Amino acid sequence: MTALLARMFLSAYHLAGSVAYPVMGPYLSYRARKGKEDAARRTERYGFASAPRPQGPLVWCHAASVGETLAIIPLIRELRRRDIHVVLTSGTTTSAALIASRLKDEVIHQYVPLDMKPAVRRFLDYWHPDAALVAESEIWPVICTELKRRHIPQILINARISDRSFDRWRRRPAIAELLFEGISLAIAQSDLDAERYHDLGVQNVIVSGNLKVDTDAPPVNEQLFETYSAQIGGRKTWAAISTFDGEEAAAADVHLAIRPRNNQLSIIVPRHPDRADAVEAMLTAKGLTVARRSRNDVITPQTDVFLGDTIGEMGLYLRLTQVTFVGRSLYAEGGQNPLEPAMLGSAVLSGAHVQNFRDAYQQLVKAGGARLVRDTEMLTKAVNYLLNNEPARQKMIEAGHETVQRMRGALPATIKGLTPYITPLAVQARLMPRAS
The missing domain is CATH 3.40.50.2000 (Glycogen Phosphorylase B;)
Structure with a gap:
């Protein structure tokens, strides 16, 4: 597929999303009846915020489900220790329940917006993140292109890519290049993952190991x-x-x-x-x-x-x-x-x-x-x-x-890789006037 055809494909994807956007209500209602959506918070999927944006630097972290959420909790706490605010998105009710129990008011939780231009733009217009950290393997075309258009650094953390996904992207190299070249940094779990992300078009790739090793053991009552x-x-x-x-x-x-x-x-x-x-x-x-x-x-x-x-x-x-x-x-x-x-x-x-x-x-x-x-x-x-x-x-x-x-050791390696992105935000946070 040529670069021109790849751009035409992504344009068609964006257009299809915009056309489907007004009729997503029944689909989300169906998922809510199945327990896969929080009916009371469905508007978050359209990019509408349900919490105020705090003043100061803010990082958008995304973890698709429970496993990814557990992996990045220590990293989120490192960001908060530097006074950087975090809006954490996820896509499942189980992960939302986990975030509420483990992180409480340490982060602002929102459901991830639908990968459709109106929802993504509304989300980014409101939260105006200084960087986007995406856990493991989530690649969404609209989100990727919107972050790139707004010059918001997009960083894959604890990044991995399955055999099936890699083969699928490799069969569409022009589309992969358009999306992956917009990723500022991929912090990969293994040498193989790093090699694959580089082959797909990510220019800046480092290896950290698996953040799941650096998490605490699951708690118990x-x-x-x-x-x-x-x-x-x-x-x-x-x-x-x-x-x-x-x-x-x-x-x-x-x-x-x-x-x-x-x-x-x-x-x-x-x-x-x-x-x-x-x-x-x-x-x-x-x-x-x-x-x-x-x-x-x-x-x-x-x-x-x-x-x-x-x-x-x-x-x-x-x-x-x-x-x-x-x-x-x-x-x-x-x-x-x-x-x-x-x-x-x-x-x-x-x-x-x-x-x-x-x-x-x-x-x-x-x-x-x-x-x-x-x-x-x-x-x-x-x-x-x-x-x-x-x-x-x-x-x-x-x-x-x-x-x-x-x-063990993935967390300090990840923090080191993120230093050029989070150190300026930490400095900015320290210079912010404290609420009296």
Whole structure:
């Protein structure tokens, strides 16, 4: 595709968005009914602000969902420590709930505007950010072009790009160049990610490592932890977390296969809690007794599965076990973050489809802190082995913990890369008159 055709394609994209903009109401209403939009805050998706803009320098940070939000919380706190205001956007109700619980009034949360010119322009006109920091892999054509047009630095942080996305962009090099050349800086998770962003047109690329390694371990309500630990007693436990469709059924089959020997408790935490009713129905159809966290059900000696269907309590579920399967890897693709269970003392198991966390898994597997399985049968054998072999389990746990410690350092590297952009803002903030 030539440069002229690429510009024509982007112009058509912008035009299509402007045409569709007036009729987005029914679509957002449908998503709200499904629990995927906050009905009370739908106007934010059109770029209308629901909070006043503070005086002084302000950075727009965007994190698409929960994982990206957790990764950039330490970076946001570094910005706030320098008196730089932050408006943080996200696209899901689960991430909004997490931001409210973890960051409270440290940031201004807004839902990300639709990638349509009227919404994006309204958002930028109001917030007038001094820089835009985008977590991981979010590339939106209208947002990119508007930031470039206004000479607002656009910086990718904790940047990664999947095999599929890279191949898709590489097949459209002219469009990729138009969009990626407007990115001021990409701070990549790995050498491979850095090479790919440079190939796609980003001129300034550095490698920081993965910010998810530098986050604190997920917090836990100690009283709840003690309550559930007492209910579990001396039973063996294992967990399947961040699971997608098909993986809960696999976890149930694992449970049934090893129950005669272990009488274990299986903890299943779906990636999307709104699927919990369907997951429970599937489990009960298999003859399993389920206790749901959202109902405050008691875990009895007869309970087969503790269903973790709440938001923001991963720290609780992971502290109740020492063997964890990480989902979106067996019957879905991309993988989920293996670092949290490794931080909290779990031997990590995963399917083989972990492209989105390739570097983390490579290091964990090489060190012996994680194992990849190809199917349910192999997962069953691995869980059974680890539940009954304490030396092997402890060896994996120690290897995972040591690997996480070696991988740390992404936050200071990211701050160093951002210095030319945030130091002038910090100086400006210090020179602002203080409110009396």
